Amino acid sequence: MAERAIGDRNLLVVFTLGTFHAAVLIVALVLVLYAAGGLASLLSGLSTIAGLALFIALWATTVWSTNRTLRGAFTVAPRTSVPPDTLIARAAWRGGVNGIMFLACVGLILAISSAFNGDLAFGVIGAGFLVFATVGSAVAFVIGFVVGLLFACVDLALVSATRAILNNEKSRP
Amino acid sequence: MAAILGGALLVWWLGARRNRASAAVVLDVAERYEWIFWGAIGLQVMTGVGNLGAFGQALPPSASGWGTKLIVKLVAVLALALLSVPRTLAVVAMVGTKQPRAGLLSAFYGGTTVMVVAIAGLAVWLAHG
Numbered sequence: 001m002a003e004r005a006i007g008d009r010n011l012l013v014v015f016t017l018g019t020f021h022a023a024v025l026i027v028a029l030v031l032v033l034y035a036a037g038g039l040a041s042l043l044s045g046l047s048t049i050a051g052l053a054l055f056i057a058l059w060a061t062t063v064w065s066t067n068r069t070l071r072g073a074f075t076v077a078p079r080t081s082v083p084p085d086t087l088i089a090r091a092a093w094r095g096g097v098n099g100i101m102f103l104a105c106v107g108l109i110l111a112i113s114s115a116f117n118g119d120l121a122f123g124v125i126g127a128g129f130l131v132f133a134t135v136g137s138a139v140a141f142v143i144g145f146v147v148g149l150l151f152a153c154v155d156l157a158l159v160s161a162t163r164a165i166l167n168n169e170k171s172r173p
Numbered sequence: 174m175a176a177i178l179g180g181a182l183l184v185w186w187l188g189a190r191r192n193r194a195s196a197a198v199v200l201d202v203a204e205r206y207e208w209i210f211w212g213a214i215g216l217q218v219m220t221g222v223g224n225l226g227a228f229g230q231a232l233p234p235s236a237s238g239w240g241t242k243l244i245v246k247l248v249a250v251l252a253l254a255l256l257s258v259p260r261t262l263a264v265v266a267m268v269g270t271k272q273p274r275a276g277l278l279s280a281f282y283g284g285t286t287v288m289v290v291a292i293a294g295l296a297v298w299l300a301h302g
Binding site: 015019026043 | 208211219225227228230232234235243244248250251255257263269277
């Protein structure tokens, strides 16, 4: 019973951080693209269903990736039981893997979307697959690695802030 | 948005009347709220980007008055997400140690309520041009 309660709490931390990463990444990208003037052309080339599917894919792969990163890392959040440098390295690696997983989802969703629109031939699918599987995967890994590294640093700063708030509150008379 | 605002108000109100509601109940409600909050944040971002996509090429430029309001709203959403992580982690820690701190919970959820009301106000302002 107690183990289940701890598991539920750890799952809440995983869901929170995974959702935080996916949401902040998308909002930050929208913000930068909008300020640079490239948002309208990007979004108008994407159907509503494909856009929703892409976000759900990013959300799911990011929560999964966060779960893998934090596996065994905490007992009672936010007190981590794994050294911060290990967590950062693990988060960066998982971020890279997440980048490749999301790229695979992007390829699948866009291929299905194009097939439904009737503007995709098998040759295009094959060529697209080759690009996705080679150059695309490498680029996606590097981008995911850097994003994972950045979010790991942000997360550790937020965990430190939470500890400070809790300790400050505890020391009050 | 209703779930995010209503839930934050509920936990704030429960924390404020700490003599009548047991601290354990407040923490239990707060923990459930955190699940709803983060699920709702994901849905809000997803539908929000979908709404922007509905504008297509008619999306007003960022240099326009409407564009400035949108940028302010997006920054406010980023701030809400960033400041909500310590709140969730603190709730999880309090549940784990079974040591609720009513004052801290009130401050967290009061702050969340104020931020969500501000973002809702920005959304209404955007909707009316």
